[in-house]
Amino acid sequence: MTVRVRSATKSFGRTTALDSVDLDAGHGVTGLLGPNGAGKTTLLRIIATVLAPDRGTVTLLGRDPSRPDDRTRIRERLGYLPQDAGFHRGFTVFEFIDYVAILKQMTDRRPRHDEVRRVIDLTGLASVSAKRIRALSGGMRRRVGLAQALLGNPDLLVLDEPTVGLDPEQRLRFREMISHAGEGRTVVMSSHQTEDITALCTRIAVFHRGRVRFTGTPNELTAQAAGRVWADSQRSAAALAAWRIGDGTFRNVGDPPAGAELVPPTLEDAYLLLMGEPDLEVTHS
Amino acid sequence: MTVWHLDPEAIRRYAQGAAPPELAASAEAHLMRCATCRDAIASHVDTRRVEAIWREVVDRADAPRPSWPERILARLGVGEATARLVAATPTLRGPWLLGIAGVLALSVWAAQVDERLLRMLLVAAPLGPLAGVAVAFAGGLDPTREIGLAAPYSGLRLLLIRTAAVLGVTVPIVAAAGLALPGSHWLAAAWLLPTAGLTCAALALTARMTPVVAVGVVATAWVLVTTPTAMAGHLDLAFGVGAQIFWLAVAVGGGLWLAVTRNTVTIKLGRSA
Ligand SMILES: Nc1ncnc2c1ncn2[C@@H]1O[C@H](COP(=O)(O)OP(=O)(O)OP(=O)(O)O)[C@@H](O)[C@H]1O
Ligand SMILES: [Mg+2]
Ligand SMILES: [Zn+2]
Numbered sequence: 001m002t003v004r005v006r007s008a009t010k011s012f013g014r015t016t017a018l019d020s021v022d023l024d025a026g027h028g029v030t031g032l033l034g035p036n037g038a039g040k041t042t043l044l045r046i047i048a049t050v051l052a053p054d055r056g057t058v059t060l061l062g063r064d065p066s067r068p069d070d071r072t073r074i075r076e077r078l079g080y081l082p083q084d085a086g087f088h089r090g091f092t093v094f095e096f097i098d099y100v101a102i103l104k105q106m107t108d109r110r111p112r113h114d115e116v117r118r119v120i121d122l123t124g125l126a127s128v129s130a131k132r133i134r135a136l137s138g139g140m141r142r143r144v145g146l147a148q149a150l151l152g153n154p155d156l157l158v159l160d161e162p163t164v165g166l167d168p169e170q171r172l173r174f175r176e177m178i179s180h181a182g183e184g185r186t187v188v189m190s191s192h193q194t195e196d197i198t199a200l201c202t203r204i205a206v207f208h209r210g211r212v213r214f215t216g217t218p219n220e221l222t223a224q225a226a227g228r229v230w231a232d233s234q235r236s237a238a239a240l241a242a243w244r245i246g247d248g249t250f251r252n253v254g255d256p257p258a259g260a261e262l263v264p265p266t267l268e269d270a271y272l273l274l275m276g277e278p279d280l281e282v283t284h285s
Numbered sequence: 286m287t288v289w290h291l292d293p294e295a296i297r298r299y300a301q302g303a304a305p306p307e308l309a310a311s312a313e314a315h316l317m318r319c320a321t322c323r324d325a326i327a328s329h330v331d332t333r334r335v336e337a338i339w340r341e342v343v344d345r346a347d348a349p350r351p352s353w354p355e356r357i358l359a360r361l362g363v364g365e366a367t368a369r370l371v372a373a374t375p376t377l378r379g380p381w382l383l384g385i386a387g388v389l390a391l392s393v394w395a396a397q398v399d400e401r402l403l404r405m406l407l408v409a410a411p412l413g414p415l416a417g418v419a420v421a422f423a424g425g426l427d428p429t430r431e432i433g434l435a436a437p438y439s440g441l442r443l444l445l446i447r448t449a450a451v452l453g454v455t456v457p458i459v460a461a462a463g464l465a466l467p468g469s470h471w472l473a474a475a476w477l478l479p480t481a482g483l484t485c486a487a488l489a490l491t492a493r494m495t496p497v498v499a500v501g502v503v504a505t506a507w508v509l510v511t512t513p514t515a516m517a518g519h520l521d522l523a524f525g526v527g528a529q530i531f532w533l534a535v536a537v538g539g540g541l542w543l544a545v546t547r548n549t550v551t552i553k554l555g556r557s558a
Pocket of ligand 1: 012015016017034035036037039040041042043083
């Protein structure tokens with residue numbers, strides 16, 4: 001396992017952001033799902049060595065990030081896209097990525113510039129590489145964030161909501177880039193987009209109020225909603241959640257009344273059910 | 286028609302890049318017109334060298350020209366990677382520097398009016414550069430702090446590079462203000478060693494607290510010790526000969542401590558590092 005987190009607890013003042021969390025992540029894309037404030041960013045920052053847990057153990061790439069030497073070795077093989085990644089807005093795209101490459105200790109100018117060009121091409125930024133970051137659209141900036149995370153082909157890639165604020169086409173491109181990045185290395189990402197998670201992740205962990213409510217594959221999560229989603233001409237009183245879909249009928253999620261017209265569940269249905277019953281705790285291995 | 290040709294020795298030296306500039310220039314002018322010499326030179330040229338030159342040309346054309354602060358630093362002999370790190374220091378933005386300069390100009394003007402203000406200015410002078418160091422590391426002002434924290438670059442080295450950059454810019458500004466003081470004698474420079482000492486003390490404290498807090502602690506201690514005596518008209522405690530030697534010792538001691546502990550101490554670059 002590239003990432004191994006055991007009983008990690010982290011509090012900020014009186015808020016418990018993470019409460020005894022376990023997580024394993026190996027090759028492929030592992031997704032963290034959960035509502036606002038669930039603790040996803042806190043866990044990703046711990047995995048990115050930016051934050052240390054108050055209690056619990058973390059092993060990354062076989063090393064212990066609480067030891068300064070190990071931490072440096074981990075950071076040499078780590079790429080991180082923070083949730084609210086900022087930029088030096090006066091830098092051009094090339095200069096900014098080059099700056100991060102320097103922080104990643106690529107000291108020789110020529111090979112460093114080659115690497116900067118490689119990630120710029122990979123993320124489709126070649127046409128704006130000489131533009132100042134302040135002149136870019138939000139989606140383009142998100143690409144700059146992904147580009148810097150890919151510098152040096154890291155073995156562990158930590159992406160906090162990489163697809164937020166992207167239009168559908170760009171989101172597809174990002175999915176492609178991320179799933180490509182997940183081949184032969186470990187990607188841990190968070191998202192609110194259940195479609196992104198379904199499309200990308202080999203494993204998911206669902207968070208709620210600092211605790212892990214589910215770990216397993218996307219199919220295992222979806223299967224939990226089997227028999228609990230039904231179509232009706234009206235909003236059902238028994239439903240935890242119900243919404244009108246394109247053909248005018250209502251999609252109801254919860255405990256169906258007798259004789260309900262069951263429909264196949266999606267990951268989103270299962271996620272809603274899990275959030276509606278937060279005391280439920282499920283772990284698949 | 287050309288009647289003369291480059292001699293074999295000149296061709297060899299030019300091809301290896303070893304020709305002095307005048308020879309290279311005249312050889313190039315000749316090569317433009319003479320196919321015979323161009324053929325002769327082709328057999329001498331090291332293909333690896335051509336490759337390297339070509340890559341350099343592509344890189345120059347493709348990588349943007351460094352910004353002017355980076356070019357100035359390069360002129361001063363600073364490595365291009367270090368120059369980029371300096372250029373990313375939040376303090377070194379125009380508005381911030383104009384702010385310091387403005388406050389100082391106002392203080393100098395006030396010091397002309399009231400002599401007690403002059404003494405306050407001396408007390409305040411080291412705070413400008415110190416504040417610059419704090420700003421360089423204030424999390425909210427470095428938009429890429431999180432990315433930097435997750436990168437392997439040594440926190441201490443970054444701290445030193447940025448501190449040197451901040452001092453390099455703020456000290457001349459404060460010094461200029463000092464020179465504009467009424468009856469300015471050695472006092473105009475007397476704040477330099479305290480500044481160095483306070484900065485080193487703050488840097489040494491970064492092993493225990495974040496740079497912003499460390500600067501706050503040091504600055505508070507300085508103000509508490511110097512203000513009452515300066516207001517009473519005694520500047521010796523902070524600026525006398527004994528005090529100057531003391532600050533020199535603090536600066537050297539702090540510097541040595543940083544050098545000795547650089548591999549064992551983790552710099553706390555932010556609240557969460
Ligand atoms: N630096 C901090 N200081 C104080 N509280 C914090 C800090 N970071 C996180 N928190 C709190 O910890 C909890 C978890 O936050 P976190 O950012 O990890 O959630 P999240 O799952 O990433 O949410 P979102 O989906 O909105 O990004 C929240 O209640 C948040 O307010
Ligand atoms: Mg978050
Ligand atoms: Zn000739």
